[in-house]
Amino acid sequence: MEENSKNRSKTFVLRIDSSTMSALEKWAADEFRSINGQILYLLDAALKKRGRK
Numbered sequence: 001m002e003e004n005s006k007n008r009s010k011t012f013v014l015r016i017d018s019s020t021m022s023a024l025e026k027w028a029a030d031e032f033r034s035i036n037g038q039i040l041y042l043l044d045a046a047l048k049k050r051g052r053k
Contacts, residue, residue, distance in 0.1 A: 014039075 016024075021035075028038035047053035 024035055024038055028035050031038065031041075033041065044053065
């Protein structure tokens with residue numbers, strides 16, 4: 001049961017300016033990801049790069 005709770009996603013609201021959103025949409029499309037998938041990918045990469053994950 002504890003492992004299942006570790007893998008659950010949390011939902012939250014993210015405010016982002018339109019130019020950043022447009023850039024993310026294009027980048028995600030270029031890499032065949034959803035916007036959500038692209039943001040998760042970038043956050044994961046940044047955390048790993050800084051030794052926080």
